[in-house]
Amino acid sequence: MSRYLAATETDARPAPDRRRTLRQILIEDFFYGPGAILCTLLLCALLAIAAWKLLDWALLDAVFGPTETLDASQACRAEDTEGACWAVIGDKLRLILFGLYPYDLQWRPGLACVLMIALYALSVQRALWRPALAGIWVVFLVAVLILMRGGIAGLEPVGDDQWGGLPVTLILSTFGLGLAFPVAIALALARQQRRFPMLQAASVGVIEFARAVPLVVVLFMASVMLPLFLPADWQVSKLLRVLIAFTLFGAAYLAEVIRGGLQAIPPGQYEAASALSLTYAQSMRDVILPQALRIVIPGIVNIFIGFFKATAIVVVVGIFDLMTAAKRAVADPLWQGFGIEVYLFAGLIYFVFCFSLSRFSARLERDLARDRAS
């Protein structure tokens, strides 16, 4: 027992004061001794140099457009230009954002993006977390499809070969995960129950298959092999094939996260539901799932972020997602060599989406912790 007990007595320290002034923080954390002072000053100097260089490159010496004598590309390549060439973003913005979508109709994918972003914004409002939210999703996603495809309500039809850029990235992640979510709940429940062993085995099979095979292999199979086996007049579009692959994968990963939530629910909850003579469906819908899903929200958001970024993989089957469209912008000899600027821009878009999602997840965890505490 002795090794679990302190052998010597130490003086009790004062309780840490959480509300320190800036002055106190500086002195206590950064300037508490000669070594610390030296370190702090050195690191500050390095940071200042790096920040100055970055500012110089990104803003002060950067080219934002044509000058009086040179067009934008020449201005970027001029001898005395050392900074970033943001003019490439200006010239290629709509290519990066919307790919091959007909230029005159690009308000449609633009609006579709706004709708999908609005859908996220609505979905993170806890006040709206009720079954009606599923209806909102259906309405929004149908609207997005109509905008993108056209063909009704006087909109000119646009085939999904021509979709590209940000809407494709958003569609793959939103539709993929939106479709995957109900499938994942079914898979998780099927795997957890004990009454129908065949159903359980099937669910385990699907989940383990999807987790054991790399996504890129499935994408290749779907786009190179599958068409060879289908009848000649069965043309399943490339985007739809990829979406199905994403849904299958998303469902398998989500199902495991949700199963984790189901396991975290104390047996007493299941027993209490039975004692009230609720049916299986009732007990799941009203008692178990609301609690289980709440627990695994951070895990779900994590998978969503992962999938959002993983959509860039569709370049292997020739779909113009955001990243592919960005690469195409610098294949033009006019802008070759300005890849860093274009990659930074694409990275910024990914960052804005992923960071907002992770902030949302963090806020939610705080709220839920407070709910439990109260």
Place this chain on the structure above:
Amino acid sequence: MPLKTGKITLTAALAGAGTLLAAISASAQTTSPTLEAVRERGELACGVIGSSFGFSLPDSQGVMQGMDADSCRAVAAAALGDANAVRWVPLVPAQRLTALQTGEVDVLFAQLTWTMSRETDSGVQMTSTNYFDGTGFLVPTALGVSSATELDGANVCSIQGPGEVTARDYFTSQGMEFTPVLFAEGEELRAAFLAGRCDVYMIDQSALISFRASLGDNAGNFTVLPEIISAEPLSGAVRKGDPLWFDIARYAHIAQVNAENLGITSENVDSFADDASPAIRRFLGMDGTLGQSLGLEPSWAHDIIAQVGNYGEMWERHFGQTGADRGANRLAGDGGLQYPYPMR
């Protein structure tokens, strides 16, 4: 009685089969299932790479530009009379042949090298070469090398995949050592070469043109070595089994080459309306049955030239501004390989 009925039925069946056969053999000459499908759809599904400058790359407005893109437009102009009736299907190299075999695209212009095994094994047929390409070497002038045979021990930058194989084949056959430095993307490769990560950049002639153009005044700091070590005749392709469609795709290209040879351009094509030259009258469909023999309108070649232009115009549009040499893609009369096969 049953016997007699049987006889009559048999005779009828034979007669019916005969009629059917006659119908099939007649239609085999004048119709093409692919052409009919394209007409019904009102647009041509054309497979392109979609990310390579000079061949198929969307411009800032998202309009596909390049030699391959214009070859698609030429086929669309011939088949439908409208060069813009093209549905672009961007394909990565691994998907190109499958997309054609399965009917996802009607014709393929995706920088496909015309090789024997592709034609004999894959069920596709090359129609014509719209760009003669080949792999060469680019070195910094400061390296002081004047021939690829002096590159023993060099660090060689190239693209993963076929470029890597070409490099290994060449250096092994020359008995030279080399260190491959491989990249997945042209943009990273070019940056690495400019930063001095490698001594030599193995590059397709077509890519070399755009790379030098992007260097501007610094182009003089690099030397192109004289060796061209692989033949890459980049060609259009169609599925086997539809001979008339094959002819349409092939002669769309040959018409562009002939137009350049005859001096017909998109600008002046209408000024030949009362020309007396029999070759020009045949070409533009005023005389003869060239269009009819392809199952097309008599004005098919006129539509190609008016809407897309001749071969030389196409080359100038996509590579001309780079100031590059047309090389093997000149007309045969100028010492190149683009031959104006007679259209008569």
